[in-house]
Amino acid sequence: MNQFLFETIETAGAAIRNKRISPVELTQMTLNQIHEYEPRVNAFITVMEEEALAQARQLEEELLNNVVRGPLHGIPIAVKDILQTKGVKTTGGSKIFEDWIPSEDAAAVQKLREAGAVIIGKANLHEFAMGATTENPHYGSTKNPWNVTRIPGGSSGGSAVATATGMAFGAVGTDTAGSIRLPTAMCGTVGFKPTYGVVSRRGCLPFSWSLDHVGPMARTVQDAAIMLEVMKGYDQKDRASVKRTMPVLSDSLNDLKGVKLGFYEPYMFAGIDADVKKVIDEAFRQLESLGAEIVPIDLPGIDEALNALKAIAQSEVVSVHEPLLKKYGHLYGDDLKYRFEFGSDISATIYLRAQRRREQFVRETIKQMNGIDALVGPTNVQPPFEIGTMVPEMAISNMFTLGKTPLANILGFPALSVACGFTTENLPVGLQLIGKPFTDRRVLQIGDCYENSMPWVKALKRCKGTVLLLPRTKEAEGRFS
Secondary structure, three states, rough: OOOHHOOEEEEEHHHHHHHOOOHHHHHHHHHHHHHHHHHHHEEEEEEOOHHHHHHHHHHHHHHHHHOOOOOOOOOEEEEOOOOOEEEEEEOOOOOOOOOOOOOOOOOHHHHHHHHEEEEEEEEEOOOHHOOOOOEEEEEOOOOEEEEEOOOOOOOHHHHHHHHOOOOOOOOEEEEEOOOOOHHHHHOOOOOOOOOOOOOOEEEEEEEEOOOOOEEEEEEEEHHHHHHHHHHEEEOOOOOOOOOOOOOOOOOOOOOOOOOEEEEEEHHHEEEEEEOHHHHHHHHHHHHHOOOEEEEOOOOHHHHHHHHHHHHHHHHHHHHHHHHHHHHHHHOHHHHHHHHHHHHOOOOOOHHEEEEHHHHHHHHHHHHOOOOOEEEEOOOOOOOOOEEOOOHHHHHOOHHHHHHHOHHHHHHHOOEEEEEEEEEEOOEEEEEEEEEEEEEHHHHHHHHHHHHOOOOOOHHHHHHHHHOOOOOOOOHHHHHOO
């Protein structure tokens, strides 16, 4: 039955609705998996065992009365510990909030609960979501399940690891410069950053209010779409929230004929590891075999726009944390202290100039994407490095050197990372698709078609319970060839 933990949300949900497994049984199986593997990977700050079982019992009783809330009814989901959970501590990965117990759920968490999801625990993260490695000085580093000496990516590293290891069927993450997509790429799962404003950030401790996104993390694209369908929607208490009816679930595409993907090589392949590039090149060939046309595209002003992102993010985060810094400055990790020093030097003039540059870049990119369904490229351009090897002064640049995720944040466009293969060291690589505003469903459709076309995807699902967390062997590696 342990292998059932690596089924999709679709399959597990159907089993619950057909009463082949109960919400309580599935929740207990998930908790048993956490007890077995959690000490080794450190994916959680808080495991909500009592709360999860209480939820599961209620959902089981509803099921016996033929009440089904939807496809997430009885499905264990993890939540990044930067989103509020009513009655359960929300630390933000910081010592400052180690004892804070919110009185209400974050908007996304509330919607998941109402849809029948069982909140299994609060996932570990890079302190205050401000880093790409999930090396947390207060709650310990989260380990990459494919090689526990390596980082899992960040900042939503715990969410990605919990999903990859069968300790949750999906998770909620946040993404300011790639914090959903980078860890999912490095852990062999799926992450989706919606169009800015599609999912409410209410109840999420902010990093950068003009760049922050909340989104789903799962093991398949379709599962991410199921979660997003529940999480999205207008929220009048989030000023960035948009009033827009936008269904995201749809039938799978049989091929990609007529799909045009834009590729800007000077950015997407800059700094790419040769081993990672081989995997991405093969993914491009597969997309083309499905009928997609990959065409060169220009993104004028991209360097200035990415520099603008750095200025915006760092100045906004200093503004958010200024009251805390005065009282609790000594409780922050070293890499965050360096980040605040950098942000404090950004003047109002520089900040406003950066926001104007951003607006110009968004307008120009929309023009460049005329006739293009999505941009395509790698999610991560480097494999995960060893834990404990990054000095604080360099940590601020990790998101820009490890991957190509920040582009979608400065744009605010929907972006998907889907697993696309492995390096010779058996470390996952992610393929990224970036759509135009509010084309979230189209991006998910393209990613789903690609994912379903890859024969190793089914093998990946079957093998996760036996390959993850175990010493690498030739037999294990052969399953992915």
